[in-house]
Amino acid sequence: MQLEIVTPDKKVFEGEVSEASFPGANGAFQVLNNHAPIVSALAKGTVSFTTPEGKQSMIVDGGVVEVKNNVIVVLAEKVVG
Numbered sequence: 001m002q003l004e005i006v007t008p009d010k011k012v013f014e015g016e017v018s019e020a021s022f023p024g025a026n027g028a029f030q031v032l033n034n035h036a037p038i039v040s041a042l043a044k045g046t047v048s049f050t051t052p053e054g055k056q057s058m059i060v061d062g063g064v065v066e067v068k069n070n071v072i073v074v075l076a077e078k079v080v081g
Helices: none
Strands: 002-006 011-016 019-024 027-032 038-051 054-068 071-076
Touching: 011 054, 019 054, 027 038, 038 071
Parallel strands: 002 071
Antiparallel strands: 002 011, 019 027, 019 038, 038 054, 054 071
């Protein structure tokens, strides 16, 4: 799957991932390959994902995530760390 994490200032991450977890506004959720299309609001929390190099994570300060055709786009208000 392709993951892209974008803030109003810059593109924070773009690359291939095997899974990703998000702090949804109504609770955390995970996205795996061939996930059904979804758009969800994000709460402040940790976005974690697994790349071929290993597990990575960053803290987002809210935003929106869209999953469609194995492409995940995160529009984050701000990436804290």
